[in-house]
Amino acid sequence: MSVPNVVVHRDADMLAKAVAARVITRLVDAQSAKGSASLVLTGGTVGIATLAEIAASPARDAVDWRNLDIWWGDERFLPSGDPDRNETGARKALLDHVDVDPARVHVMRGPDSGMTAEESADAYAEELSRAARHEDHGPAPSFDVLLLGMGPDSHVASLFPGMPALYDTRPAVAVHGSPKPPPTRISLTMPVIQGAREVWVVAAGADKAGAVRLALSDDSGPVQVPAAGARGRRRTLFLLDRASASKIPASLSRLSSP
Numbered sequence: 100m101s102v103p104n105v106v107v108h109r110d111a112d113m114l115a116k117a118v119a120a121r122v123i124t125r126l127v128d129a130q131s132a133k134g135s136a137s138l139v140l141t142g143g144t145v146g147i148a149t150l151a152e153i154a155a156s157p158a159r160d161a162v163d164w165r166n167l168d169i170w171w172g173d174e175r176f177l178p179s180g181d182p183d184r185n186e187t188g189a190r191k192a193l194l195d196h197v198d199v200d201p202a203r204v205h206v207m208r209g210p211d212s213g214m215t216a217e218e219s220a221d222a223y224a225e226e227l228s229r230a231a232r233h234e235d236h237g238p239a240p241s242f243d244v245l246l247l248g249m250g251p252d253s254h255v256a257s258l259f260p261g262m263p264a265l266y267d268t269r270p271a272v273a274v275h276g277s278p279k280p281p282p283t284r285i286s287l288t289m290p291v292i293q294g295a296r297e298v299w300v301v302a303a304g305a306d307k308a309g310a311v312r313l314a315l316s317d318d319s320g321p322v323q324v325p326a327a328g329a330r331g332r333r334r335t336l337f338l339l340d341r342a343s344a345s346k347i348p349a350s351l352s353r354l355s356s357p
């Protein structure tokens with residue numbers, strides 16, 4: 100697992116713009132190296148703002164959108180089209196504006212599919228394992244970039260502190276009793292997150308400062324501080340605004356932009 104690098108931007112708006120630029124560059128690099136790329140999306144404020152910035156970027160068409168697999172780190176178990184689904188936010192902000200291949204947009208299905216949350220999680224695990232290749236060394240692809248928002252309680256994807264999903268080793272699980280509504284969700288598990296080539300945690304706002312500090316501390320474990328387990332195989336980035344970075348120890352190396 101990689102050691103996190105921290106990059107701090109002026110505010111949430113600049114953060115979303117900077118992350119959008121990074122995503123575009125990373126996808127173009129991955130596609131030029133191997134023809135296609137994979138990106139895991141997150142919901143949440145900065146996550147969706149980043150997607151809107153990608154859509155607004157003049158560089159967005161440098162990405163070959165049809166040769167991109169899009170996945171989600173988590174989903175609220177709500178019917179298709181529900182405004183609170185992460186999928187709905189992503190479609191509105193980005194996916195409706197670019198030429199993605201619908202067969203490569205891998206959604207976590209909701210109750211309108213006729214599945215229970217467990218069945219939906221199992222179906223996603225199956226889809227992940229079908230997409231995994233020999234070189235991924237596991238039951239899910241080693242995603243090029245896995246984006247994660249983070250809650251003030253340090254949750255990432257729908258892995259909330261102390262909950263059973265944090266011990267699960269299947270690729271995707273149903274989560275019940277989420278402290279943040281809605282209570283039922285589907286989430287990738289920690290082994291899949293940690294199997295990604297690059298994990299980028301994006302967070303903004305003073306209410307996240309304590310969680311950011313804990314997530315970067317060597318003393319935190321992922322069961323109590325899920326964001327402390329958010330580490331990629333090759334690279335981990337914590338992309339922050341000043342407010343969310345305000346409690347990081349001075350000893351921790353970081354880059355700041357104006």
Ligand SMILES: O=C1O[C@H](COP(=O)(O)O)[C@@H](O)[C@H](O)[C@H]1O
Pocket residue numbers: 141142143144145146172173174175185247248249250251255256257279
């Ligand atoms: O519920 C969720 O929350 C987190 C963080 O959201 P934010 O609004 O505090 O940024 C998000 O990463 C996750 O995907 C989502 O389902």
